[in-house]
Amino acid sequence: MLLIKLAWRNLWRSRRRTWITISSVIFAVILALFLQSMDYGSQELMVQNTVRFTTGYAQIQDTLYQDEPNLDNAMVADDAFMAEIVEKFTDIEYVVPRLESVMLVAGEIKSRVGFVSGISPKNEHRFNGIKDRLEAGEFFNQEEGGAVIGTELAKNLDLSLGDSLVLFGQGFQGSMAAGKYVIVGLVRHPVPDFNSRIVFLQLHEAQWLFDAYDRLTHLKLVPKKMRHAHRLVSAVNAEESLSGYRAYTWEELQPELVQTIAFDRAGTLIFLLILYIVIGFGIFGTILTMTLEREKEFGMLISIGMLRGRLATVVFLETLIINFLGVLLGVLVAFPILIYFYYNPISLGAGLEEMMAEYGMEAILPFSLNPQIFVQQALIVFGISMVIVLYPLVRIARLDVLQASRK
């Protein structure tokens, strides 16, 4: 208590100096929070956009499918199985089944290698809003018949709404798979590669086509909260009755995306590091002056019986309080602004809007309120205090009492 009081009083010995130092910390914290919030925000949006139209946040596969992704490794998963999964794991909101394989897609004259995806239209739309990307026709309004294909694929095959296409390839366990379907809808898939290859069928029709009844290549698990994806995956993998299955997070399924994000974050961190070094020197200057101008006092204190360790604690507390106040005030100022931008993201303008909509993205600069950002700030500033305080500590440890008091 005595030491805290001393540290606190010492700080306000020169109000102006202390406030200037604290302000520099506040400035750094606000800048860092903004940068990181935007960084994380755009990454989270990127993940959301990518994951929605690809792997999902988490999915279950047959244990063999990840290494050999072909129909023979499709897993058994009927409606009862799916219902059971949703019931068993409370983190799951709903599931999105898929049965997928590469096939030859033939039109009247042209043919291409395409990607056939058997889906549950309702769940699929709930997950990624695919229906809204329909350019023509309908998205499986009838129980039976029909295929919805990517607009680019239709263009490449010279096909349009109402035309027929033929799918040809291999089904489950080497069986022959072939079928003729009427194009009932044209959809603009946001992932260009898919848009030029995708053929959607209803799940039960795909199962019939591939001779793979009650089978799925994978089942996407949609967690109630995105951040619970990891917990969910661990829980599924720990479940004994599901030993023939394996669950993955999007990070495991999309390592390139993880890498892109890590790279992005490293860039920001390097910039912030430079900022922190500059601010660090400012704080160091203040602490240094505060130490040097008090050497006589330090000498007196050690003389009358104050252990050097206690004196060092006072100086350490002074540094800590400066930085803590800086972080606290910085967060207090930045937080409401970040909250505002979180709910009202900056728009990138109408021009970009259309272009980005093509790729299924909103033209916004999103902000993140990921707690990690704030924890990181606190840790970094604490780390800086530790480094800065080293010099005064050494100085106190080496202080010659007689010389200091003679000055």
Next chain:
Amino acid sequence: MPVIKTKQLFKIYNEDTVPVYAVNNISVEFQQREFTCVVGPSGSGKSTLLNLIGGLDSPTRGTVEVAGHRIDEMTENQRINFRLNHIGFVFQYFNLIPVLTAYENAAFIMQLQGKPEKEIRERVKTLLVQVGLEKRMNSRPSELSGGEQQRVAVVRALASKPDFILADEPTANLDTKSAFNLLDIMKRLNEEEGITFLFSTHDQRVIDRAGRVVTLVDGGLQHDTEKGK
């Protein structure tokens, strides 16, 4: 048992080249309740002797015993703790912590010792009243006169009831009136509290008030006279 006892004490600077005998073979004892003044010309070794006795400096040779403890054999941290618990210090200047009030400064040692707050309050307030500072308790050192500052320092040194109080030229920065006033207070507390005082000075009028006068010349002990003997 004497409160302070030095035996063949030496402090020699530059022993290898041109030796300076700052303290030259001093064996001396100070008893409980003594009020002793160390005098001598500038450079005669007064500060050095007091620093050795206070454990602020280590002797080149010889021993220093305080209340039976050999402080010349202690480690640095042991000596700091020993000073905290056994010795009161009053310096010539820069005694007080600028950011603390007179009361907080006076209470500082007892707080470092971890004494209960209530005990500290009673003791420190009583002493501050005794030295005539009851109205200045909440003033910062910068708002106090030199004499008032020294009185706060005396209260701080005395409050924890140390074995003795060391004061190197406590009056050197004071005008005559304040100097006498401080000395009267020290003398009175010496009698009331029974605590040994050992101080140095240049001032002849201050010397007159001491019970015992130790005179140093060139680091050696020249006279040791006691009044009324």
